[in-house]
Amino acid sequence: MAVKVAFMQSSDCWGCHQSLLNAHLGLLNILPALDIVYWPAVVDFKHDSLKARPDGDILVGFVEGSMRTNADIENAKLMRAKCQLIIAFGSCACYGNVHGLANQWDIQEAINRKFIEAESISNENPKEPKEHMPGFASKIVPLDEIIKVDVFMAGCPPKPEAIFSAVEFLLGQKPQPMSETAFCNDCSLNNESCLLEKGTLCFGPITSTGCTLKCTDNGNPCVGCLGPAKSVSSRVGKLAQMTENFGQLNSGDKKNLYEFLTLFLNVPLMAGFDLAGDILQQVKKTGETQISLANLPNETGNITTNIMAFLKNHRDFTEISTVCDTCPREIGSKSQMTKVKRDYEGLPNLEDCLIEQGYLCAGPITRAGCGGLCLKVNAPCSGCYGQTAWNVDQIERYVDVVKKGYNVALSKEELLIQVKDKLGFAEKFTLATNKNYR
Amino acid sequence: MVKEIIVEPVTRLEGHGGLRIVIGDDGKVKDAQFNITSTRFFEKFCEGRYCEHVPRITPRICGICPIPHHLAPTKAVEDAWGVEIPPAAYKLRQLLMNAKQYSSHMLHFYALAAPDFLLGPFADPALRNVVHVINKMPDVGAMALKMMDFGQKLCAEIGGKSVHPVSAIVGGMKKPMDEAARDKFLKMVPEQVDFMKKTVDIALKVVNDYWDVVANVGVVPTYYLGMTKNGVHDIYDGDLRIVTPDGKKIDHDVHNYLDVIGEHIPDHSYATHTYYKPAGYPDGIYRANTLAMTNCADKMATPLADEALKAMKAKIGDVSHHTFAYHWARIIEGVEAIELIAQYLEDPDIVNPDCKTLDVEPREGSGVGVVEAPRGILLYNIWSDDQGICKKLNLLVATNHNIAGIEKTLMHVAKQVFEDKALEGLNLPDPWIK
Numbered sequence: 001m002a003v004k005v006a007f008m009q010s011s012d013c014w015g016c017h018q019s020l021l022n023a024h025l026g027l028l029n030i031l032p033a034l035d036i037v038y039w040p041a042v043v044d045f046k047h048d049s050l051k052a053r054p055d056g057d058i059l060v061g062f063v064e065g066s067m068r069t070n071a072d073i074e075n076a077k078l079m080r081a082k083c084q085l086i087i088a089f090g091s092c093a094c095y096g097n098v099h100g101l102a103n104q105w106d107i108q109e110a111i112n113r114k115f116i117e118a119e120s121i122s123n124e125n126p127k128e129p130k131e132h133m134p135g136f137a138s139k140i141v142p143l144d145e146i147i148k149v150d151v152f153m154a155g156c157p158p159k160p161e162a163i164f165s166a167v168e169f170l171l172g173q174k175p176q177p178m179s180e181t182a183f184c185n186d187c188s189l190n191n192e193s194c195l196l197e198k199g200t201l202c203f204g205p206i207t208s209t210g211c212t213l214k215c216t217d218n219g220n221p222c223v224g225c226l227g228p229a230k231s232v233s234s235r236v237g238k239l240a241q242m243t244e245n246f247g248q249l250n251s252g253d254k255k256n257l258y259e260f261l262t263l264f265l266n267v268p269l270m271a272g273f274d275l276a277g278d279i280l281q282q283v284k285k286t287g288e289t290q291i292s293l294a295n296l297p298n299e300t301g302n303i304t305t306n307i308m309a310f311l312k313n314h315r316d317f318t319e320i321s322t323v324c325d326t327c328p329r330e331i332g333s334k335s336q337m338t339k340v341k342r343d344y345e346g347l348p349n350l351e352d353c354l355i356e357q358g359y360l361c362a363g364p365i366t367r368a369g370c371g372g373l374c375l376k377v378n379a380p381c382s383g384c385y386g387q388t389a390w391n392v393d394q395i396e397r398y399v400d401v402v403k404k405g406y407n408v409a410l411s412k413e414e415l416l417i418q419v420k421d422k423l424g425f426a427e428k429f430t431l432a433t434n435k436n437y438r
Numbered sequence: 439m440v441k442e443i444i445v446e447p448v449t450r451l452e453g454h455g456g457l458r459i460v461i462g463d464d465g466k467v468k469d470a471q472f473n474i475t476s477t478r479f480f481e482k483f484c485e486g487r488y489c490e491h492v493p494r495i496t497p498r499i500c501g502i503c504p505i506p507h508h509l510a511p512t513k514a515v516e517d518a519w520g521v522e523i524p525p526a527a528y529k530l531r532q533l534l535m536n537a538k539q540y541s542s543h544m545l546h547f548y549a550l551a552a553p554d555f556l557l558g559p560f561a562d563p564a565l566r567n568v569v570h571v572i573n574k575m576p577d578v579g580a581m582a583l584k585m586m587d588f589g590q591k592l593c594a595e596i597g598g599k600s601v602h603p604v605s606a607i608v609g610g611m612k613k614p615m616d617e618a619a620r621d622k623f624l625k626m627v628p629e630q631v632d633f634m635k636k637t638v639d640i641a642l643k644v645v646n647d648y649w650d651v652v653a654n655v656g657v658v659p660t661y662y663l664g665m666t667k668n669g670v671h672d673i674y675d676g677d678l679r680i681v682t683p684d685g686k687k688i689d690h691d692v693h694n695y696l697d698v699i700g701e702h703i704p705d706h707s708y709a710t711h712t713y714y715k716p717a718g719y720p721d722g723i724y725r726a727n728t729l730a731m732t733n734c735a736d737k738m739a740t741p742l743a744d745e746a747l748k749a750m751k752a753k754i755g756d757v758s759h760h761t762f763a764y765h766w767a768r769i770i771e772g773v774e775a776i777e778l779i780a781q782y783l784e785d786p787d788i789v790n791p792d793c794k795t796l797d798v799e800p801r802e803g804s805g806v807g808v809v810e811a812p813r814g815i816l817l818y819n820i821w822s823d824d825q826g827i828c829k830k831l832n833l834l835v836a837t838n839h840n841i842a843g844i845e846k847t848l849m850h851v852a853k854q855v856f857e858d859k860a861l862e863g864l865n866l867p868d869p870w871i872k
Contacts, residue, residue: 011476014452015501015601021545022600024587025580031569040449042549044563047446069476071454098495101483110479115703115710118481119819119832122700122715131706132458132473157501157601342826344490344608344798377598377605378612382494384602420827424487428495 002035004058006050007089008079009040010065010072011099016090017041017064019157023164030167055081062089063143066099066432071134073146080147089163091156093143095386096432100140103437104423107138140432155369156384156429162369179208179226184233187216195221196238201253203260205236206300224260228296236299243306257307322388323363323381327372329353337408340418343380354380356407360425364401365394383429390433394426395419439463450550450567452502453837455709459852467856470849472841474709484831489515489800489822490608492831496818497602499835502545504602505538505593506811506836509674512606514818518805519608519826521798526790527610528675533782534596534603535674535809540630540775541589541600542812543728543768547637548582551765555644558869574871578640585633588626592779595619610794617789627780634776638746641769647867648762652754654864655854656761658847659683661714661724663699663839664734665810671735671743671774673810679734680714680724685757687734692808695817699834702842711842712834725843726814726836728767733757740781743774761847800826811836 007017021027036043037058038050061083067073080086088094096103102110115121115128143149153162183204184190195202195216202221208229215222296304324331333352341358348354354361354375361380363372369385387394399415402408410418419425431437440463446456454476460469480499484492493511497504509531516523549568556575557566572579590600596615597603605612645652661683667676678690678698690698700715700722714722724730733756738744747770754760782788802824808817814836821830854860 009454011454011478013498013501013504015498015504018501018601021549021586022590024583024590027583028572028580031572036569040447041452042450043567043569044449046449066478068478071475098480098483098498099478101495102479104486105482110482113482114477114479118701120696120699120701120712120834121703121710122719123703126703129703129705129708132456132471132475133706133708134475156498342488342490344800344826346796347612347794350613373594374598374604377596379494379598379604379607382491382604420825421486421488421491424491424495428491 002033003060004035004037005060005062006036006038006058006079006083007041007062008038008064008075010063010075010092011068012065012090012092012097014041015157016062016092016163019155019160020163023160026160026164030164034167050082051078053082056084058083060085060087062087063093063147063149064089066092066096066140067137067143067146068099068140069134069136073137074134076143076146085150086147087151087153088143088149089153090158091154091384091386091429093149094152094154095430096140096142097156097384097429100430100432100434101423101428103139103431103434107136111136139438141438142433154367154384154386159370179210179229181209181231182229182233182236183207183209183211183222183226184235185209186213187222188213189216189219194235195219196235196242201239201242201256203239203256205233205239206297206303221256223256228300230297232297232299236303240299240303240306243303260307323366323368323370323372323375323385324353326368326370327353327363327375327381329372329375331356331405332407333357335407337402337406337410339410340415348378350378353406355402360419362398362426362428364405365389365398365426383426386430394430395422398426440468450553452500457848458706459848459856461856465857467849467852470845470852471706472845472848474707474841477708481831481833484828487828489518489820489826489828492820492828493606494604499833500811500837501601502542503538503811503813503816503836505534505597506809506816508597508603508606509535510807510809510811510816511818511820512608513807513809514805514820515608515807515822516805517807518803518820518822519798519801521609521795523610523795524790524792526614526787526793529782529785529787530596530611530614530793531606532674533615533779533788534593534606536775536778536782537589537592537596539589539673539812540772540779541586541593543772543775544582544585544589544637546812547641547765547768547772548578548586555648556870558866561869561871571871581633581636585630585637588623588630589775592623595623607794609796609798612794614791614793615788620783620789624780624783627776627783630776631780634773638769638773641766645763645766650865652760652762652766654860656847656851657759658761658843658850659759660843660846661717661722662730662733662757663712663714663724663726663815664731665808665815666734666736669736671731671738671747671771673731675809678808678815681730681733681757683759685755687736692806692817695806695808695819695834699817701834707841709838709841711845712839713842720842720846723842723846724839726839727764727812728771729758729760729764730814731810732767732770738770738774740774740777742777743770746770746773800824813837814839 038045061079063076063079091097111128116126186209187204200221203224204222207222207224208226211226331353333356335352335356337358348357359380362383363381365387366381366383367385367388374381399412441461443459448455455474458471462468493508496511497507499507553566593600598605662681664679665676666679678692680688700713702711702719704711713719714724738747750766754763804821806819816836817834819832823829
């Protein structure tokens, strides 16, 4: 039976919807499984029809946008009442997005600029529109300060793959075993130089085979792209042992784990691994959808359970997965930051870390999930997936992190002086979460 | 008894709005409002930002048209600082704009507008959407999705991301196109041209089927605002052009925009009402967007599109006030977009690494940047200090240019519907999808 879903758009740009639509032909597979009961951007159901539904009638509610107007806040509460599971869909709902930068000012100053002072205004006595208008919240706060949020899906916008894997996951469509035998059977390293035996986390024993074997041919572990196999290889015991004791993992292993989580288990690229644990709980609680782990070999089930338990109990695990972890550029390159360059200065090369080339890049303090899209076209990260640590001074933290891990010749003090727009750089997407600006 | 008809929210559009029509005891329409209920104050919170970061923030104004919102502020800063860009960057930006134009126009035609025509205006609202169109006309649905996909993927290739692109920088572009990617997209062009021709056929059939509607519903004389480069249709570069209700065309340098465009703050909408300043408010209310652009254009930039423009003008006049002809004009712009995409992909400059001016220096001053977004003229006026920090920003965004015109049209149509009962006599076709 099709699952009831609703999309609520708050104050924002429609970009999360566009990102969902960007799956284009992929939509044909997913749409039949959804019973869309509210989505003003696409279907004609009106607000009254949403209000008329019984509480909890809808399984999944996507709430998009920032809480700028009083209507945004009322609609969020309405969605909470009508939906069993609420997804904060995109960085506006998760963190307030760029609109939160307005929290630097009293709302009246923003209203004056737009409705009274703008150069092109021609009324003799212009004033804020009030007739049938909702009015504004004095400060923007993230959605989870208004209603309880079950799942955070960050990104501006979240990638279509992430949205889709979230929807598929909720529908219980994955994972499904593919090949009869596991990856190890075809692996070029299986005999003499098995990575698992050397202590590297490799998911070959439980993963379907049939790929190009490119990872292991290049000396890298299998991260589980093809999903589970119908049987396991003889090395599964070693893998199970490692997943029972995650204390010894190095950062490379954690990166593999991250990829495994998204590719193998198809857990959506939410705003952090911890939430992947949450979503499992939530989906089980609703009872209407379930993950089809039933068809998997016992060992595979045990290993994935170990991993999920680990992730769920280590909320600070997100700290290690930054945009830099997925950036194709070299850190520790031949370049060195000797002054902070502005983006318009010169033109960076495509190989070296942008920070080391002198540019301000928010990668080191920004959550992974995008795959480093901006970096690939030579533009620095601006932080749209949100930060990896909260309730800290972001620019101080940034400076500490780059001083420690990157080729930077400036002192902490010099760095702080040379970053003129500190909020605009380090908290562009998240200022609404900063309680110093309330 | 006074009757109030409220449509909340208006669906199948980008943004937040409701309609409110008030009908008096005498059956006359007393008021028609288009209430836009959200705004986010970009004008304010861009203050204090690095000028070159403004184009990394403002795409969030619109997720459908983030590319115009990336390029217009970049042009404004270049104008303020006196920066010239290399020819390769100019062409990359034109290609990026047209890729967006193509996907957005196809999204609008197939996903937002088509359900009305294919199912007919009296269809079940639960079914009147693109999902149903895809189910009932899978071939057309798949074609539409492939067209949008092509445009969005090309945007992502050049812009880094299709939603909220990042590759333009004051002084040019951060990166040229890869040769391999260029070759890949060039190979896809013939199929897209074929799709576009099929779309023209569908659109012309819709126009013919609904001719009574096109010719008689919502025909409202207004001014029009668009952009041309020496009279030729252009969405990235040119002068503002105003067309008067009686068809006179007047060009204005973008720097004089404050003499051309006035902004009236209404009581009932956060989106302001823009109008042609010399004519005053409300007489000077204009419309923007596709039909405004074809009303402005003496000719299109490419051969097939120009042929299509001539055919449309032969039928509805050089300057048309037919609101439903907006769809037709959109298709003509779509044809131009795919022809320009082909033209720019074949240009060797698209892969030329010399796509950024290296010595860029901030200076104090005001700059104006204008492009034509898929929904109309998009204008940024930025004030920079001598360190290149944004002191002030004034925005006239695309959708905004249509709000007053939509409200004026709404009043006209409300009278047609509720006073004249004009819909009852309309000649409507059998829906394609029953």
